[in-house]
Amino acid sequence: MASESPGVSERLLCGLDIGGTKIGVAIGREDGALLAATSFPTDAGAHPEQLLAEALDRWRQLAVSLGGGDRPAAVGAACPGPVSTSLGRFLDPPNMPAWHGFPLMEWLAKRCAAPSAMMNDADASVLAEVNWGAARGARCAVFLTMSTGMGAGLYLGGDVYEGASSLAGEIGHIRLRDDGPVGFGKRGSVEGYLSGPGMVQVAQTEARGCIQTGEPSVLVELFQADTLTPEALCAAAVAGDAASRRVIERCATELGRLLALLVDLLNPEVIVLGTIGAAHPELFIPRAREVMMQEAIPHSARIVRIEPSPLSQRGHLAALAVALRAWERRDVSSG
Template sequence: MSDLLAGIDIGGTKIGVCLGNTSGQVLDARRFELERDADAGSVLDRAVALLEEMTAAAGAGRPVALGVPCPGPIDYATRSFVDPPNMPAWHGVAVVEELERRFEGPVAMMNDANATVLAEWQWGAAAGAGTVISLTMSTGKGAGFILGGHLFEGPLGLAGEIGHLRLHDDGPVGFGKRGSVEGYLSGPGMLQVAEAEARICRQTGEASDLLEGELTVERLCELARRDSAARRVTDRCADELGRLLALLVDVLNPEIVVLGTIGTAHFDLFEPGARAVIDRECIERAAKLVRITPSGLADRSSQSALAVAARAVGASDVH
């Protein structure tokens, strides 16, 4: 059997298309922007057309499976989206059914956080570990769990929807809930924290670059290295990350926590504060065991898709 695999990574703002193999090697990867209200069928048509173009250019035969990581929640019975908070136009779309009409071979769909922890366990920072938590920090906020060498998704596939957890009665909104994990630790949530800090600066007269120009997460993190107000924002988010992780560490006793996306790109801003909370709040032996690390994947979105495809054809060690 060929070891050529394909992936279509459905993100909140981008669609990724890739070719690779069962060793996690990415042979080709391309992306295009996803408009918030774009018709799902048209988007999938474009993604499959791009995949066909890449397959022809590779000249390595046909991929044997297609892996599709996407934001949750997912109804695994119908293999469709269920009210994805950042992608309203995709509610009810039966992604696997749609792609099976367009792709010859097995199509497997998986929550992106679960797909990421699968890839980290197979080829990345958590290779071979028994108990792993992997966190996504991007348009949304989710977690994937490897427990005792097994991917844990829950009976409805809803395990890891940590963005919905409430940390405080009030605060930034994410996943439709004030004070939620997603409100503090997703990209849009972090910008809400920054906007609140900017209002305080205006009221107190404190000079800050938060008050100037368009603010993105990338710019916020750059400012945090030289601007006191911006640093207060990232420190607050790091503290909330630590609160979340302290609960997960005490409950699951992981060996490794992988901070993905924003957490990888700006690991130095988030790990120290989170680590301090874990060391203060957790059972001492659990805190000493757990290691917090950035992603070990060269191309997270592509390799996550390949991990899902590999599992679909029995080429994954995680069950």
């Protein structure tokens, strides 16, 4: 390998976890070691260039504090979709209008002079899982976000699969039922049942039913106090609240139907659950697996593993996985 230029932090990667509420900044090595990380709020009124400049400044401060140079060996960004990796820019991420059309790769090329790459957060997450997490070593894996939205990162045949225009894996838009909670602008959709806001919709419907029948439930208390969240729902289910457990079973059943679709279509080795599914695998995986085994091709269903993500700092590691990919695919002749 060509020697590093002066000031370059040898093999220290810069990961940018860009989100609508905060921007995470991570410094790590290619072995997945997260050396340091920080974050700061995403100011909705600030221009992306201002926020990114602050992110790089924070990375440099971390690198210098670790005894490294002030330039990263490679930069990776995990971004809210939709993005176009071929164009190197954001498309129109919801709730982030200032970022619509922003040419991230062009900006990084001017500011960093280092190999750089961007991916949507689901694709970045499946890459992190394959490198260091529950899908380590797999050649065919799926990551399900189960967060504010519901998307999938697809790793097929040994590489991330993005589709013709970087929009593969938008499974939240798939309709599971003709009616039901709304997600991705569609009733009865995957996102309606399996995103955090979607689960809250299912729980609200159950709480209204409890009020009508007079059934006492923690859900009713949470609903009336306007404190019904995915975390509160799961906590109530763990504590044994009957109505909460019915909500979880309903959502887990729809998760099982989704798993069956993915298994029949992709025949993956492993499907990894993020965020809500990772926090409470005992609530979701048994029922989801039961439904999947009933509905999927038997041989494919038998070999697939359904795993919670073990990566506690997944956002940072997802961004670092993208940086590592940029490093590995750099043009050595230009180094």
